[in-house]
Amino acid sequence: MSLINLGVNATKAGEKTAALAPTREGVELYRELVEADPVKRLPGFASGLNNLGSRLSLAGEQWEALSFLREAVDIRRALVEVDPIAYRAELATTLSNASSQFALVGEVPAALAFAHEAVEILRGHARADPVAYLPAFARCLWRLACVQSAHGMLERADARREVLAAMDESCGIYRSLAAEWPGIYAEEYEVMAKARESLVGGD
Structure with a gap:
């Protein structure tokens, strides 16, 4: 997840455009890892999707941001079905992020x-x-x-x-x-x- 973390750090430094490339790359790399080992990788992948959605929103890419946040919500809902104690709070955080994004696009x-x-x-x-x-x-x-x-x-x-x-x-x-x-x-x-x-x- 180092590329995703680099994207987060770039955003904290105010470099919104710089944040997107490493975060996108990290998410796509993680997507490949999920295909090989979903049980182990899905929680981290959901975090990466959530981060990318937030970065895209800051950069003004509202509809694309929403698509990643919705994917993160879907994954975290599935994780809650398996282990609600471990994942319900993370689901809530992503739901809240997605709610703001829905509002930004008028939904x-x-x-x-x-x-x-x-x-x-x-x-x-x-x-x-x-x-x-x-x-x-x-x-x-x-x-x-x-x-x-x-x-x-x-x-x-x-x-x-x-x-x-x-x-x-x-x-x-x-x-x-x-x-x-x-x-x-x-x-x-x-x-x-x-x-x-x-x-x-x-x-």
């Missing part, structure tokens, strides 16, 4: 369905192991609220309360995380709090 029903599914999976994980899963749960909640608000649900009286509930629950979790680990979560909490204020004001 709102799919975006909302994937986002809700991701939230419900991670809600259960966060209850069982809050230290490990609360941050991911809060991010998925926030992403759900962003998808909802981007498609007019804040302006609909019947949906506004649901959007605000997701935002407030996410911000509340991040407020607690920032209080306990300010060096890790304070900046992210401030971004969320300001975004909420700009979207909904004092509601």
Whole structure:
């Protein structure tokens, strides 16, 4: 997976175009390995597809990004059927990524369905192991609220309360995380709090 990791590192450095070539190559090489040994290689392949989808989205290749993320979701669903304890949290992460991608291409029903599914999976994980899963749960909640608000649900009286509930629950979790680990979560909490204020004001 070194080529895929190189793609991730390039993106972190802000080199979106540079990230694509090694990540694509890594995914295609991994695809060949999966054909030879699917049991061993499928989890890593799904991670590579998820990374490539995210890189493509950053580069503006929205439909291609969605195709890789959907493939990653399908693989992780299959892995959950085999071992739900090991793979449900990873499925939730990819569902959440795919939900944003569906929203970017205007597929709102799919975006909302994937986002809700991701939230419900991670809600259960966060209850069982809050230290490990609360941050991911809060991010998925926030992403759900962003998808909802981007498609007019804040302006609909019947949906506004649901959007605000997701935002407030996410911000509340991040407020607690920032209080306990300010060096890790304070900046992210401030971004969320300001975004909420700009979207909904004092509601």
